[in-house]
Amino acid sequence: MKYTIAQVSERTGLTPHTLRYYDKEGLLPFIERSASGIRIFKESDFEWLSLISCLKNTGMQIKDIKQFIDWCSEGDSTLQNRLELFKLQKEQVNKQIEALNKHLEKINHKIEYYELACEAGTEKAVKKASSL
Structure with a gap:
């Protein structure tokens, strides 16, 4: 199933502004985009958003969350x-x-x-x- 930013906002409690900010900061490299550039979220993206929220809510800085996501992309060596x-x-x-x-x-x-x-x-x- 595919979700719009408004649907993701409603389901997660994160504002569309926050979701766009996270995307701009590189925290959502897994988010797909339509041909016109609209963000398309998948069911599996909710687990990532939950983890990002957890880390942010416990005081982790955006740059450190970004580092974690980069390490995930790099694979097992990290x-x-x-x-x-x-x-x-x-x-x-x-x-x-x-x-x-x-x-x-x-x-x-x-x-x-x-x-x-x-x-x-x-x-x-x-x-x-x-x-x-």
């Missing part, structure tokens, strides 16, 4: 490079998770604080109890 890229990205994601967990701790503490304040009807009671 398998080790691709593995290392994903190991580095995993480290970055784990650091993000660690930071988010610290933020979550703070938020949970504030929820507990305000639940106690609401229960007591005043913030003063919670402040007084926590200073003991």
Whole structure:
């Protein structure tokens, strides 16, 4: 089945502008074009778009995603490079998770604080109890 950029946008949540940008940056070398230059997406392209979105959403820069895609095009001689890229990205994601967990701790503490304040009807009671 073939898809237009509008259909791909609707299905992936990526805007047509983003899809065009990714194409311009060389992240979509697998996308076919019609005789008039219109992008034609295939079912198999959705897995690539999902991976690109994953990498982008976890903070990988466009140039690094492009490098990965180039390595894929080069074939098996770049398998080790691709593995290392994903190991580095995993480290970055784990650091993000660690930071988010610290933020979550703070938020949970504030929820507990305000639940106690609401229960007591005043913030003063919670402040007084926590200073003991």
